[in-house]
Amino acid sequence: MFDNIRAEAADTVADLLNLDSSAPSQVRDFLESGNSVPDAFARLDANGDALVTFEEILDFDRDRSSPLGRFLVVVGTEMKLGAANENVSALPGVAPSSLHGDPGALFFSFDGLCSLTKQFVSQGGITLSLCAKLDAATAAASAGDLGAKQGALQAYENQISAQAGKTLTFRRAITLMTLAKTL
Ligand SMILES: [Ca+2]
Numbered sequence: 001m002f003d004n005i006r007a008e009a010a011d012t013v014a015d016l017l018n019l020d021s022s023a024p025s026q027v028r029d030f031l032e033s034g035n036s037v038p039d040a041f042a043r044l045d046a047n048g049d050a051l052v053t054f055e056e057i058l059d060f061d062r063d064r065s066s067p068l069g070r071f072l073v074v075v076g077t078e079m080k081l082g083a084a085n086e087n088v089s090a091l092p093g094v095a096p097s098s099l100h101g102d103p104g105a106l107f108f109s110f111d112g113l114c115s116l117t118k119q120f121v122s123q124g125g126i127t128l129s130l131c132a133k134l135d136a137a138t139a140a141a142s143a144g145d146l147g148a149k150q151g152a153l154q155a156y157e158n159q160i161s162a163q164a165g166k167t168l169t170f171r172r173a174i175t176l177m178t179l180a181k182t183l
Pocket residue numbers: 044045046047048049050051052053056093
């Protein structure tokens with residue numbers, strides 16, 4: 001269930017990023033601000049009670065034809081919300097303190113992208129080679145060598161592009177390449 005939700009979330013994030021060519025760099029600035037999780041949380045917490053309920057998340061975008069709206073439908077289906085006639089609007093909310101780690105790192109980090117790559121690419125040898133390029137980008141970033149970092153990320157994107165339609169779908173290839181642009 002969570003793998004499916006995560007995959008769908010990644011595709012949704014990529015769809016949103018592809019709406020605006022300046023979005024990847026905006027995401028980077030936002031994440032580097034160090035305040036992304038509290039800020040995102042506050043936006044979802046419509047009634048300001050320091051808890052985010054599923055109802056508040058659903059209310060955030062009621063347009064079910066938008067990228068986010070379509071994703072929320074998938075989450076509801078995957079989690080079988082309402083399937084046992086439970087009252088979804090009465091589900092308890094979540095506080096920021098109960099989040100495990102930084103949710104943004106699931107998609108917007110070298111480790112997160114490697115993990116998604118493993119989930120999306122069907123052949124282990126290709127996955128290893130792709131994650132090795134992300135490791136090289138991480139090392140270059142830590143060393144402050146932005147040229148080497150960009151080179152490693154470009155090599156990652158080139159390999160994803162070459163694998164599209166082979167060991168992963170075109171849709172997923174676009175998602176991974178889009179997320180790589182935020183790093
Ligand atoms: Ca709330």
